Every structure is written in C-alpha cells, then in structure tokens.
Amino acid sequence: MVQEGEGAAGGLIAPRRLPNPCLDSPQRMDLHRELLFNQKIGKNVLNQKSELQKALSKHKEKQILNQVKEHKETPELERAIAERARRLEAASPAPEPDPAACAALQEVRARLRHAAPGQPAAAAQ
Structure with a gap:
C-alpha cells in the first residue's frame, strides 16, 4: 500500500538540497552588501x-x-568680449598680395583675352 504524499520510491525520503553555510553566514552577507554598494x-x-x-x-x-x-x-560680458576677440583673431583677413604679383596677373589675363579664338574683341584688333 502506498500512502498519499509518498513518492513512487516506496516510502523513501525525498532528497533535499543541503543548506550552504557559507552563503548563510552574516559576515559573507555584510561583505556582499558592501561590495554591491561600492x-x-x-x-x-x-x-x-x-x-x-x-x-x-x-x-x-x-x-x-x-x-x-x-x-x-x-x-x-567679459566672456562674450573675449569670445568675440578670439573669433576676430581667427578670422583676420589674409594679407593683401603685393602689387608686382597683381601686375603680372593682369598681364597674363590680357594675353589670354587676346589669344582666345572666336571672341569679337580679338577679331577687332
């Protein structure tokens, strides 16, 4: 006869997991709590x-x-003035090219205008 609550093993005690004394110790719990907090x-x-x-x-x-x-x-106000001064310093205009270079550029452009074929200004001269 098998009574209720007993397993199929025929009256044997069901196995249970043993408690782990390390996990249940208060020192370990305190240490774990402190580590988690940190x-x-x-x-x-x-x-x-x-x-x-x-x-x-x-x-x-x-x-x-x-x-x-x-x-x-x-x-x-001082911060705004300093920031504006920095921007102006960074965006300062480049120095103007020397007049000799400008004259040479104008001369080259004039030659190109005269040498370009099919333009009315070149045909008139």
Missing part, C-alpha cells in the same frame, strides 16, 4: 593606484575645480 556608487575597492597616480589625479581635480571657479567668476 559598485553602485563607483568606488574603487581594490585601490591599486600608485602614489604618483594618486597625486596626478588629485592635481587634475584641482585644476578642473580652478577652471570651473574662474569660469564662474568672470562676468558674462
């Missing part, structure tokens, strides 16, 4: 930077903060 906020837990790299990153942060501070301190 990952979420972006903190480097391993901290494998050398002293030189730490000093360099601190120096860069100070430079960025100083730039932001200077940018906030300058009034809007």
